[in-house]
Amino acid sequence: MQSCALPGVHAVEASSRHSFPRHTHDSFGIGIIVRGAHRSWSGRGMVEAGPGDVITCNPGEVHDGRPVGDSRMWRMLYLPPQLVAAVASDVHEGAAQELEFTDPVISERAHARRFESAYDALASRSVDAEDAQERLIQLLAGFLRVKPHSSRHPPEAWTRAKARIDDDPAAHVTLAELAHEAGLSRFQLLRRFVSGTGLTPHAYIVQRRMDTARAMIACGESFAAVAITCGFADQSHFNRLFVRRYGLTPGAYARAMR
Numbered sequence: 700m701q702s703c704a705l706p707g708v709h710a711v712e713a714s715s716r717h718s719f720p721r722h723t724h725d726s727f728g729i730g731i732i733v734r735g736a737h738r739s740w741s742g743r744g745m746v747e748a749g750p751g752d753v754i755t756c757n758p759g760e761v762h763d764g765r766p767v768g769d770s771r772m773w774r775m776l777y778l779p780p781q782l783v784a785a786v787a788s789d790v791h792e793g794a795a796q797e798l799e800f801t802d803p804v805i806s807e808r809a810h811a812r813r814f815e816s817a818y819d820a821l822a823s824r825s826v827d828a829e830d831a832q833e834r835l836i837q838l839l840a841g842f843l844r845v846k847p848h849s850s851r852h853p854p855e856a857w858t859r860a861k862a863r864i865d866d867d868p869a870a871h872v873t874l875a876e877l878a879h880e881a882g883l884s885r886f887q888l889l890r891r892f893v894s895g896t897g898l899t900p901h902a903y904i905v906q907r908r909m910d911t912a913r914a915m916i917a918c919g920e921s922f923a924a925v926a927i928t929c930g931f932a933d934q935s936h937f938n939r940l941f942v943r944r945y946g947l948t949p950g951a952y953a954r955a956m957r
Contacts (some may be wrong), residue, residue: 700947700955703821710822714772714837717946718765721898723906726777727800728756729842731814735771739764742897746803749896753810755800755842760790761897774818783839790840792895797846805842813838857891860900868907870929874900909944912937917956922949 700712709726714734738814742763754773756762758780785797817838820831829945850922860877877900878888892900908929915925926937941949 700952702956703776704828705782705821705835706822707782708821708835709777710754710818711777712773713775713946714770715911716766716770717805719761719763720893721761721902722909722944723759723761724756725731726779727758727783728775728777729814729838729879730755730767730775731799731811731818731908732756732775733772733774737768737771738763738767740802743801743803748804749857751806751808751811753805753807754803754815757799776814776818776821778835783843786839787843789836790843795857796904798843800842800865801844810887813841832926836840841954851884853881855895856883856896857888860888860892861896861903863905864900864904868904869910871927871930872904892953905940905944909941912941912949913952916949919953922953925949 700709702708703710711730718866730753732748732750732752732754734750736747738745738747739759739762740746741756743760746754747767749767754775783798794799813834817831817834820826820834823831860879860881863872863877863880874885874888878885881888883891889899892898892903896903898906908931912925912929915928916922920928922937923934926932926934929937931937931940938949941947941952943950
């Protein structure tokens with residue numbers, strides 16, 4: 700894992716047999732399977748990718764991931780939404796549209812070549828930022844699509860529980876309290892929350908805490924302070940959950956973010 704030629708962009712190269720539980724990223728992700736095969740669930744369905752396939756995910760999109768066979772190797776670029784928005788504005792000639800990656804897996808060699816070119820430029824310290832930016836624009840131009848407008852409906856009751864979590868992810872809150880907030884039974888809230896987010900309320904709380912934790916680690920905060928601030932029982936509890944979710948220790952993540 701390393702920072703790249705453009706601010707906020709991170710490149711990841713990994714070889715692992717780790718199975719990742721359902722989680723989200725706050726960035727756009729685009730990558731390629733180098734070796735082995737990978738299977739994942741997301742809101743766009745169950746997908747499988749093999750060598751040379753390009754894979755994508757959108758910010759906030761719930762997904763998991765596991766190897767097909769013993770292990771797999773992949774390379775990813777994680778792109779901040781504001782950077783993608785700026786590129787999309789260029790590609791779509793200033794249209795202020797919400798955009799997304801529509802295809803979780805793309806099996807076209809031309810797209811794979813464009814990804815490899817952009818990855819090499821962004822991850823290399825010898826390539827200047829202008830060259831890296833040009834290659835990134837060429838890559839994203841082939842993938843980003845305008846997100847269809849959703850019909851306007853009054854917010855569902857379960858979103859009140861989600862808003863309470865978002866307001867203070869570190870706070871201790873029970874399923875019964877969240878159900879009361881939403882005016883639903885515990886079972887109704889659980890079912891509707893999973894349908895709406897892909898995660899149970901507890902899993903969503905852990906994800907939001909992890910989002911905060913990663914940002915604090917990137918800013919150089921101590922792991923003990925991160926664990927306390929983000930609402931984990933203790934540092935060892937935080938460490939276990941971090942490894943399970945991301946496949947590396949908080950220390951390894953901190954070193955990679957320097």
